[in-house]
Amino acid sequence: MQTEGKGMREVMKKGIIFDLDGTLWDSSQGVADSWQDSLEKHFDIEKVITAGMIQGVMGKSMYEISDILFSEFEMKKRRELLSYCCEQENEYIRTHGGILMDGLEEVLEQLKASGYHLSIVSNCQEGYIEAFLEYHKLGGYFDDFECFGRTGREKGRNIRLVVERSQLDQAVYIGDVQGDYYAAQEAGVPFIHAKNGYGTIREEVPYITGLSQIPKVVEDVFAKGKEANGSQMEKIASFTIDHIKLEPGIYVSRKDEVGHEVITTFDLRMTSPNDEPVMNTAEVHTIEHLAATYLRNEPVYGDKVIYFGPMGCRTGFYLLLAGDYESRDIVKLITDLFEFIRDFEGEVPGASPRDCGNYLDMNLGMAKYLAGRYLQNTLYGINTKHLVYPEPNTSR
Numbered sequence: 001m002q003t004e005g006k007g008m009r010e011v012m013k014k015g016i017i018f019d020l021d022g023t024l025w026d027s028s029q030g031v032a033d034s035w036q037d038s039l040e041k042h043f044d045i046e047k048v049i050t051a052g053m054i055q056g057v058m059g060k061s062m063y064e065i066s067d068i069l070f071s072e073f074e075m076k077k078r079r080e081l082l083s084y085c086c087e088q089e090n091e092y093i094r095t096h097g098g099i100l101m102d103g104l105e106e107v108l109e110q111l112k113a114s115g116y117h118l119s120i121v122s123n124c125q126e127g128y129i130e131a132f133l134e135y136h137k138l139g140g141y142f143d144d145f146e147c148f149g150r151t152g153r154e155k156g157r158n159i160r161l162v163v164e165r166s167q168l169d170q171a172v173y174i175g176d177v178q179g180d181y182y183a184a185q186e187a188g189v190p191f192i193h194a195k196n197g198y199g200t201i202r203e204e205v206p207y208i209t210g211l212s213q214i215p216k217v218v219e220d221v222f223a224k225g226k227e228a229n230g231s232q233m234e235k236i237a238s239f240t241i242d243h244i245k246l247e248p249g250i251y252v253s254r255k256d257e258v259g260h261e262v263i264t265t266f267d268l269r270m271t272s273p274n275d276e277p278v279m280n281t282a283e284v285h286t287i288e289h290l291a292a293t294y295l296r297n298e299p300v301y302g303d304k305v306i307y308f309g310p311m312g313c314r315t316g317f318y319l320l321l322a323g324d325y326e327s328r329d330i331v332k333l334i335t336d337l338f339e340f341i342r343d344f345e346g347e348v349p350g351a352s353p354r355d356c357g358n359y360l361d362m363n364l365g366m367a368k369y370l371a372g373r374y375l376q377n378t379l380y381g382i383n384t385k386h387l388v389y390p391e392p393n394t395s396r
Helices: 028-042 051-057 062-069 075-096 104-113 128-136 155-165 178-187 211-228 281-297 327-343 364-379
Strands: 014-018 117-122 144-147 170-175 191-194 249-258 261-269 305-310 316-322
Touching: 014 155, 014 211, 028 051, 028 075, 051 062, 062 075, 075 128, 104 117, 104 211, 117 128, 117 155, 128 144, 144 155, 155 170, 155 178, 170 178, 170 211, 178 191, 191 211, 249 327, 261 327, 281 305, 281 316, 281 327, 281 364, 316 327, 327 364
Parallel strands: 014 117, 014 170, 117 144, 170 191
Antiparallel strands: 249 261, 261 316, 305 316
């Protein structure tokens, strides 16, 4: 909170954080051309890369993009291709630029004159945002930027990072795809959908159809946020846990009474939130199929399993059991489960068009790797620190 002088009213520092691709510009054709050129000339790989393919992965982390576009290659090769293509992409963007959304500079000038702190957070590689700002000479409008390539962290954490280091009292994130909405939710800031971009949003959120609408929509969002500040809905229990301190483990998330029965919800946290890269959907989906199959057939707990499924943040899974349990009670069950996944060979159960609504989105190799990692780093020799949640976060 800033003041305008002794005895004067307080002024809130307000920030607008932008996604880049599909929100401020469209570089998909240039990126596609540079990637295809890199594959052909440097790797002698004939593979068609189109602007549509690039648009389809915009908003995902760099590792996810390589897993999708280079899925036919081994992991090491995917990363090699990704690294070189990104280097060449930065050079291409620095000399060719992209297509700016209509009225971009005029809107940035208006927002800056209104006193907003402007920044960019993208899942791109390091150097990409810099190339955008350099070619189009827009650096003077932005106070900060952050990206996956620089921090190795997902977009939600980077949004939070910008909010904290810029000391923003109010902030909003403007993006164009579903992942941008999830990132804003993770960062704890309101979201505005840029409908003129690449994607759609399932939830009902404020939106713009052109950049000229940003000042009015942002003003409305901030006004509503200020009104609601004193009457916010109570956070659910898991949102009070300090996820910055949370490490992989087995935790009791909650217990609910249904009739005369207690339902225990477990948090099976496999990656360190906001620190390590999250799991991709393909391996999450594979683990879900294998775990559901194993748990339903487990002789002791099989008839007590109510649900097993992934967290929306893709850092772990939830397991619901009928009964009043503590974390230590199920250490053997979870260890046996992930040894089953680690050692599994053959066709993934239910991975067919008849049995599954997205059967192609599977990655058994990565599922086995992540299961082995969870066993080695967490489950084998697990201690109390990784069986009990850290103290709740009571800060705002």
